[in-house]
Each structure stands twice: as C-alpha cells, then as structure tokens.
Amino acid sequence: MFTINQTHKELPFGTLAPNSIIVLFSGKSALMTDNGVRLPTASELAGTLATETVMMTAGFIDGAECWGARMPKDFTAPQGFELVESRLAFVHPNPDIANAISRCREFITWRNGHRLCGACGAITEFAASDLAIVCPSCGMMYYPQIAPAVITMITRNNGREILLAHNKRFTTPSFSLIAGFVESGESLEQAVAREIMEETGLTVKNIRYLSSQPWPFPNSLMLGFMAEYESGEATPLDGELSEMGWYSKENLPQLPSPGSIARKIINEYFQL
Numbered sequence: 001m002f003t004i005n006q007t008h009k010e011l012p013f014g015t016l017a018p019n020s021i022i023v024l025f026s027g028k029s030a031l032m033t034d035n036g037v038r039l040p041t042a043s044e045l046a047g048t049l050a051t052e053t054v055m056m057t058a059g060f061i062d063g064a065e066c067w068g069a070r071m072p073k074d075f076t077a078p079q080g081f082e083l084v085e086s087r088l089a090f091v092h093p094n095p096d097i098a099n100a101i102s103r104c105r106e107f108i109t110w111r112n113g114h115r116l117c118g119a120c121g122a123i124t125e126f127a128a129s130d131l132a133i134v135c136p137s138c139g140m141m142y143y144p145q146i147a148p149a150v151i152t153m154i155t156r157n158n159g160r161e162i163l164l165a166h167n168k169r170f171t172t173p174s175f176s177l178i179a180g181f182v183e184s185g186e187s188l189e190q191a192v193a194r195e196i197m198e199e200t201g202l203t204v205k206n207i208r209y210l211s212s213q214p215w216p217f218p219n220s221l222m223l224g225f226m227a228e229y230e231s232g233e234a235t236p237l238d239g240e241l242s243e244m245g246w247y248s249k250e251n252l253p254q255l256p257s258p259g260s261i262a263r264k265i266i267n268e269y270f271q272l
C-alpha cells in the first residue's frame with residue numbers, strides 16, 4: 001500500500017536505505033526494471049546513480065520509502081532497466097506504482113518550481129511542520145498546487161447512448177469524455193455545465209459525481225462526473241475537439257487508453 005509521508009526531505013542518493021524505492025524521471029518517462037513492471041530499489045541502482053544525486057521523499061510502499069529525482073533529458077537507462085512512459089504506469093496492475101509515480105512527479109515539479117521565494121527572491125526550504133515549502137527570509141509558505149479538472153460522461157436516450165469526442169491533441173484516433181479545468185470561484189457542478197456548454201453547445205441535468213484520479217501531467221486532479229442530456233445539438237465549438245457523436249455499447253469508437261479515468265468510467269458504465 002502506498003502512503004504519503006508526513007515530512008519532506010531531500011537527501012543524497014548515497015545515504016538512502018538499500019530497500020528505498022527509487023523513481024527516476026527523464027523527460028516524460030520513469031525508470032523501471034523487470035521489463036518495465038517494477039520500480040528499482042536503491043541497492044539495485046548503487047554504482048550506476050551518482051551518490052550525490054539529490055533525492056526527494058514522496059511516500060512509502062509497504063514501509064519502503066520512495067524517493068524521486070528528475071534526471072537530465074539525455075539520461076539513458078542502465079543495463080537491466082528501461083525508461084517507461086509515465087502515463088503507462090497508470091495501467092499497471094499494482095496501483096502503488098501509479099501512486100508513487102504520480103506523487104514523485106508532482107512533488108518534484110512543485111519543489112523545482114519553488115526553489116526561490118516568489119515574494120522576496122530568497123532560497124526556500126522545506127517547512128519543518130507542514131507539507132510545505134517556506135521562505136526563511138520573509139516567511140511566505142508554498143503548498144503544492146493541485147489543478148482540479150472535471151471529466152463528464154453525458155448520457156441520453158434513457159442512458160443507452162453516451163457522448164464521445166475526439167480532441168485534436170490526441171495522438172491516437174480515440175474518442176473520450178468532455179473535460180476541462182475548474183475555474184476559480186465556481187463549483188464542480190458549475191464547471192461541468194460550463195465546460196459542456198463551451199465545448200459541445202449542450203445543456204445537461206442531474207450532474208453527479210463518480211470518482212477521481214490524480215493526473216500528474218503536471219498537477220491535475222481529474223474528477224469524474226455523469227450528467228444527462230437536456231437540450232441542444234452536439235457540435236464541436238471550442239476548436240480543440242474535431243469530432244463528436246453519440247455512441248451506444250454496440251458501436252463504440254476507439255476508446256481512451258486503459259488506466260485513464262475516462263476509460264474506467266466508460267468501462268464501468270457499459271460493463272465492458
């Protein structure tokens with residue numbers, strides 16, 4: 001089981017316990033072993049990773065502490081290890097690995113973005129008592145920022161059809177649910193209704209929450225919803241979506257990759 005640590009630390013790799021679990025990032029990938037299914041331990045990387053490499057704590061998997069670091073872009077995997085696209089970790093059968101990778105990834109991005117105080121420019125450090133970064137000069141506190149995003153499955157025709165759309169940024173010809181970031185000052189339900197109106201021109205009713213998933217690319221929390229179609233003609237409106245349509249269980253298009261919350265919601269709904 002993955003648990004979040006209650007203190008923040010940065011330590012050189014050479015001082016870590018041999019059973020520490022190491023999450024090394026390079027670009028969008030994480031270093032894995034055993035053909036890409038397991039995160040390496042400190043003892044397995046001893047001799048290949050420089051002892052002075054600064055590692056940051058992230059949490060524990062079954063009592064073994066997880067430490068993360070971002071390597072240079074030209075980092076190559078040592079023999080016996082491979083760089084696996086971080087998003088693929090979410091399809092891993094062991095959710096602890098997805099949790100450790102998400103937590104490390106967000107944590108490193110947050111720490112690296114707050115090396116200096118934004119208010120006075122002094123070098124920051126970890127707060128002693130809070131999960132925060134503090135400026136020792138002016139006292140400004142920096143907490144990890146999480147960007148909530150809503151993703152909604154819209155149903156119609158007594159629930160027999162769902163709305164799916166293709167986004168121009170997708171690298172595959174897949175169709176997914178309607179998603180967007182929550183704006184400051186609005187509720188999650190308002191964000192659902194607004195995003196759907198902006199992207200599809202539809203109004204919806206009976207909005208209800210389903211489940212969530214951290215999405216550390218770089219710091220989102222995806223909140224999954226369902227809503228029922230109320231009125232309008234589904235039309236791609238905002239320039240990001242190129243195509244959309246209503247699909248039943250029998251004629252589904254290519255779906256988002258397994259492990260994504262979109263796929264989970266669709267699979268559970270249609271019992272795929």
Ligand SMILES: [Zn+2]
Nearest residue numbers: 117120135138
């Ligand atoms: Zn300051």
